[in-house]
Amino acid sequence: MERLKTRILEEASVLNQDVLKLDGLLNHQVEPELTLEMGKEFARLYAESGITKVITVESSGIPVAFATAMALGVPLVFARRKKTLIADPDAYMERVPSFTKGIVTDIMVSRQFLKEEDTVLFIDDIIANGDAARGLIKIIERSGAKLAGLGIVVEKSFQAGARTIREQGIRVDSLVRIKSLEGGTIQFE
């Protein structure tokens, strides 16, 4: 998406060689029109996949996942981050390390909202090492639902996340791929 690349160059700042600050577009402020465009693009890519639900992890994945669900005409489910130590028998739970916060959180999806008969499209904002994605993929697998693929807004392809997930045989589509942040410069693939 060329427009997204332009907006990233205008809005993003490189914090260090691994981290891009995208508060103006994804993590703090969102642009409704651009977000709707992203959703339409994911919906186009998965138009023939029989998607019954879009799924994401709160919170930054929600706007673009909502836009995708809207374009596909299906519900959106977002995995919630839980602080409780009590296991909920009615929920799927996974522990995931957070790339930016340096802490571990539990993500959970109620069994009520993810069923064996579902075909899901997993949407997320940014992929780095892929820990968050792998956590939700495990939950989807445990539910018996079919995972059609993973739609990512920004793939940092110099980190291993998306590659290792593709190696697992899972389809991954990224709207933009960044191959380097070295020297404070954003380089797209």
Ligand code: 5GP
């Ligand atoms: P992963 O689990 O793939 O290592 O990291 C995924 C999550 O960490 C993303 O959903 C995103 O919220 C956050 N994250 C990873 N890398 C970056 C980055 O360069 N910039 C920002 N703003 N968030 C990031």
